[in-house]
Amino acid sequence: MNALPLQHHGLTASRLVLGCMHLGGTWDRSAPTAEHVQRAHEVVDAALAQGINLFDHADIYTLGKSEQVFGQVLKARPGLRERILLQSKCGIRFPDESAPGRYDFSREHIVSSVEGILSRLGVESLDILLLHRPDPLMEPDEVAEAFRGLKASGKVRHFGVSNMSAGQIKLLRAAWDEPLVANQLEMSLEKLGWVESGVLVNQPPGAHVGFPEGTLEYCRLERIQLQAWGPLAQGLYSGRSLEGQPESVRETAALVGRLAEAKQTTREAIVLAWLLKHPAGIQPVIGTSNAGRLAACADASRLSLTREEWYALYVSSRGARMP
Template identity: 45%
Template structure:
């Protein structure tokens, strides 16, 4: 598994991360198999959130591997906070309480990375800065970032926060490409030209923030996966063609398509199937040409001007 630097953190991580949102549905034994298999594939970064399974996903993760200091050193653990029941909350009080809860459930003294999960329109960035400073000084969080934020929201935080924001977790797949579409359709009079995110992809590249694509196999917003979906026969025929050509699975091609982008993104894959994860991990070995990348982009239903 290839590595990349997370933002400007100096932290070297696997270029594919395992998302643990669905781990609450597994037994301790099954969760252990998923985690150990990920490590065997070279995937050393694990993505959590305080709300996943109501906190149960973090608990099962730690219990499954019998978390101790030697085990902890093998992995990079990221968690997220800010989503509450019916509202978003970036208050100092909630950030600190959320981190304490995650540390307890994960049975660790620190998080490698903490992300603010979804933008809180009532955010008081001075409070975020105070929370981050306290977490950094105490050693409870080593690096910080955001999730689902646009560039202006990031800049507002950066005006007050002393720490570098190393990552932004954003939705992206071959069939969900607004952050790419707008940059290809500059000054065009049709929907793909609309800049919906403030140019977050180019902003991230300019400021060395690692984009972490979530739902990399989804079409639309949680509308289902496109791989082996009968609704998309032409796309799946093309994925199969490239899978056979590169000696991997269709899912690996879908991830390789994201990895091919020079922004050096780190897709977050959420499968809890060890065999599927093993196949997906092979995407790190796949090289797509520029022509192949654009071919897949078009076949996925995206048009070039």
């Protein structure tokens, strides 16, 4: 059972998402340059050329400069906003003079964060707002109050979460009576907890997986779109140096290479196709500002791995036979 396809102003969200984390330059208070804006133009063009129309932001990315340079792209290109879907996240606060780094799902912070996001992007509304990381002090009623106000004002159309377990989503849903459209989790051929938590049910190693059991299944049942951050594992299987890596990583990278050669595609496409094969309808969020690497990913949505190829990659990556 897959999530409902996200649609707005005639658009259906693409299977691949462009993560904008690296736009805007460095993670400091320096102002973005014309070069940073030009890079954003190039990446947007590369994404659109590959059929990608969903762009993922967060209010903290390069301390707001990611959204700022993207906003300059939108300002320079009238009509582009109606061709794309915009998603951003809030809830992480960096250390300041009053407190350490923390998470904040208070109504005040959510609302003020959205105001800042919209201002930096230069738009009137977001298609999706995600809560970035679970706040231990979350009051579901307060979050729901923020959501209702933002939706009623037309500032946010849909809401979702990031890095949340099934239990945390259920708690939030107790106060929010509309669908949560997405849950963004770290999922890749390297980070296998989302698969292992199901495979290792009733097995002693399952106690050490670390991925909340039942979350994948809950999201599928509730038709919550699973989005995968870090889907390429920072290039681990597609060209990054393997010096010092365990044998399972080296063998998996070699297998990825052989499959790419056999299917006349890129290693990036194979790694992403492995995620896309899963029946949950996972939506990889590709976090790159390199137009060439983005193009290398594009073939993934056109590939079809067999069950045997999927398991070959999985078993190789886990470094042990199936239990």
